[in-house]
Amino acid sequence: MGGKSLLRGSPHPPAVPRDSDVQSWKLEDNFKLTRVGVTNLMKPVSIMRPSGAVVLVPTIDVFVDLPAELKGSHLSRNVEALAECVEGSFCETATSLEEVCARMARELLKRHGYASVAEVHARADYFLEREIYNGRTSLERYKLIARAIAHRGPPVDVRKLIGVEVAGMSACPCAMEGVRELLIKQHPEQRRFLESIPVMSHNQRNIATLIIEASEDAKVEANDLIGIVEGRGVSAPTKELLKREDEAHLVMDAHGNPKFVEDIVRDILRAVVERYRDLPDTTEVIVRSESKESIHKHNAFAERVTTLGELRA
Amino acid sequence: MGGKSLLRGSPHPPAVPRDSDVQSWKLEDNFKLTRVGVTNLMKPVSIMRPSGAVVLVPTIDVFVDLPAELKGSHLSRNVEALAECVEGSFCETATSLEEVCARMARELLKRHGYASVAEVHARADYFLEREIYNGRTSLERYKLIARAIAHRGPPVDVRKLIGVEVAGMSACPCAMEGVRELLIKQHPEQRRFLESIPVMSHNQRNIATLIIEASEDAKVEANDLIGIVEGRGVSAPTKELLKREDEAHLVMDAHGNPKFVEDIVRDILRAVVERYRDLPDTTEVIVRSESKESIHKHNAFAERVTTLGELRA
């Protein structure tokens, strides 16, 4: 049957026998689509980590493109591919969430013969044992961000994206200088001392995001990205478990390292340039920092969308 | 037709002529329901304030109870009642969101003859001009919470609930003392000075909630509740617009008034007791404070659910 009548939004499907594989109906004179698929899937996925198998529960979106002449994409194939992946057949040896995405994207191109591009997006809560103070440790939570985009080629080209979202702490350098001035005005005899110590500022939860997009075989490890954000980005990392002395140390650390959202983004960029000398210039890099300002109802935000090549220039 | 077969989940509706007013079908041997209605309605509502008409855009939930013998509640009557209210007929002189809720609840009892209770819940963004420093002002945003519950009686009894949610700032008194100890250890010669000033602490956005439930004619004004939370509750109010000097003043103010979530709840309770001497002992009071801790990924929380009578004891 012709696609045209369908396109005109005919108020009633025509009363003729028809194929119930509606997705395969042919269309004429229509538009291709950039991405068609399913969003908000959720499945436990087992990943092989050096320390053993880890179960993640990502929320997953899965898409392929659709050529102009096909009425619909077979969405159940996406869910089937994920089910098979999860039940162990072709993802069982994956060592990271982005590897699961990459394998899924390759598989989607196989199952959707009409598609030229496949995309898989995933986000998952992720936990890492981190040191606090005095050698004690605490299990800290992060968000993993993973994506894969496969182009059919030949050969099939897969790019993947590895990212982390980290809740850290930011202390404002500007308010600290303003407070210092006020304190010196109140206590001019203490100017010297007040100029030598960190003083009060506003500080708050900062959500810092670091995403690196690279070819399928590029070696980028999520734990390293978390290390960069916590060690080089935020004023101080947040910790779930702090005893009284730990709290004081953390507050001192953060105020000894005051940072704007701008500073956080730039310092992460610098660390990325230093750490990933082997990745090519085309490597895409996205860094973002958003502070839930304690003195405002709105947030402060900074972002850089770039490539390693631009950063190296 | 009998209700029983329906209750058994018959796989197919019986092939007999039937009344399409399905809600009015009679059931036997079934259960009454506590609340049946519609949620997530949204309508602009005009409120008469001393300063003129103000338009709020609340999200509204509307319920009545349902007796055991009725299959369904006529949900479109809820939407009709709200539409008439909004379009001006019976809410146009309302001076507050909780008055709109109370009038709606009375109206619902009229329209649902079978109901013995009607409930209306509303939440809306709300804006108030507030002073910053130096006499300048800024438009600050809040959440209004309003509810009304009408019991048929006779006479119809309506209780209403007036509440506000305020994003303020909290500075931790415990971490401040810990930091003071550390600073004194580092600078023992400055002990005296360091004991005389507020020092660094962690501070963060705190969401404080104050809700008072009272009889329909009780005089409680949302602006006063906001005044209590900002003036007596949080370490300092947040402000949307702060110049550099203002920021420093606000940070100093907050650190000069360090508070746990527990302190915030208690100080609001005290202010409520002082402010509402005329309200009866049965007046319900809910106070809540939640800090988006800058040093943790989790929040700190305190709450008191009580009555004025208990607070006065």
Added chain:
Amino acid sequence: MGGKSLLRGSPHPPAVPRDSDVQSWKLEDNFKLTRVGVTNLMKPVSIMRPSGAVVLVPTIDVFVDLPAELKGSHLSRNVEALAECVEGSFCETATSLEEVCARMARELLKRHGYASVAEVHARADYFLEREIYNGRTSLERYKLIARAIAHRGPPVDVRKLIGVEVAGMSACPCAMEGVRELLIKQHPEQRRFLESIPVMSHNQRNIATLIIEASEDAKVEANDLIGIVEGRGVSAPTKELLKREDEAHLVMDAHGNPKFVEDIVRDILRAVVERYRDLPDTTEVIVRSESKESIHKHNAFAERVTTLGELRA
């Protein structure tokens, strides 16, 4: 130091040596608090199920009450208790999320000697293998809801709450009768046939919630609750993986079992009464159904909050 000056919100902490265990400062003439604790904790928890260990990643809120004379609750003890539970010491043999909550609540009473009540709330994604059609299976997702409330006694009394949230499908019985009337008007010669089959209606995703609160040793199994909601509550269960024929069967099943939100709540209540004959009359039961109406922008909602005793009367 006296509590009074603190309560007055003194603008500056007094310049005297003080104990940095600020939480333990004594207050005079102040208010007790209903619940003080931490919200939005997240930790992977291992549960022993008949089929083996299952890892859940609940979001957890933890509270104790606070007497009037204590300035603060030691919030880090809550996080420590959870960390020890998670790392295996005292929760490792727990067979359900509500059992983890119950053990946590008992532990909190030990660690907060001043508290008389402890509460633990948890919510987690949960997955179950379910049959589709033709014997195939699909991994379906649900929400688990678990709570425990411990009163110190003696003896310590723990009540727990077990609940599930299920995304099912509801088809409207009222619109179906309206459509039937319209079809008969258009095709009067087909009246008999049209009265014998289910016809079009609006159908949509329905979120049904079933929660049972019972004493610590009451036997209520989350999988059974899911079975009740899917088998007796909604018009039909939703499925993640459906081939074309399956979709048609599911749509037929749902339209052969059309239900208001009211019907869903009542049919679940009936199944609960039948299934839990051994639980005492005091057992609290909450059933809720919310339809994301396909024909409206708002939702339809029904709820019953009751006890098994009331339902049996």
Added chain:
Amino acid sequence: MGGKSLLRGSPHPPAVPRDSDVQSWKLEDNFKLTRVGVTNLMKPVSIMRPSGAVVLVPTIDVFVDLPAELKGSHLSRNVEALAECVEGSFCETATSLEEVCARMARELLKRHGYASVAEVHARADYFLEREIYNGRTSLERYKLIARAIAHRGPPVDVRKLIGVEVAGMSACPCAMEGVRELLIKQHPEQRRFLESIPVMSHNQRNIATLIIEASEDAKVEANDLIGIVEGRGVSAPTKELLKREDEAHLVMDAHGNPKFVEDIVRDILRAVVERYRDLPDTTEVIVRSESKESIHKHNAFAERVTTLGELRA
């Protein structure tokens, strides 16, 4: 002072007198930033519509870029610009939300002399009176999406984006054919009749998005976009207020116009091509459709990101 030491994350700010205008500190050898600003601002904005002034309450994000040599962006200037706009000085004659964004973006370039690009994003609830059946009307709610991006030039070039998000209804054409086959198998004698009428299918709330990006003076009206989505896109528009007969008509209309998410996107694209013949080929167009599938826990999704030129080819 040199930027380098700051970049190294020195654990302590140097003990020298310094300028408290920290944002203006000069950096060496650092990175420019793509966007720096504030997110989650909220202000009531008055728009002049043909029918009179309308108050919208958008959530607003405001950014400028930042050159490599400046430490920080003066974020309070963003809030000041918005406050002046809201209080009537330079936005008072704006006739649309995107015009407010465009004026704001121009203003930001004035206030941030160092910036070469300014961006303003806004989203707001929006209400329109729509016909139901029988000439009655109902106030329906939508989301407006507006953006403006200003490049300094000279001359300053402003592009704006106008979009709407509409909750409509989608009925699945594939499940309808599957159900038809099943019904014919059960009632082979009724094949002819069953092939002549729409039959049951799954249907659900569909969120359709249409966004057009164009030069500052392009004439695109949000109400027209809503008309396209409701009239040409979804199977049927949703309505807040439906009496029993209306519900049946709406269900019949939707099943007489069954659509995949793919169909919805394509039919909107076609309508856009027909409606906006005067806009240039460079006009960017984004169309998206997401169905909250009633038979699944996940959503179906389709999207096209393109230009009018590509669509016309």
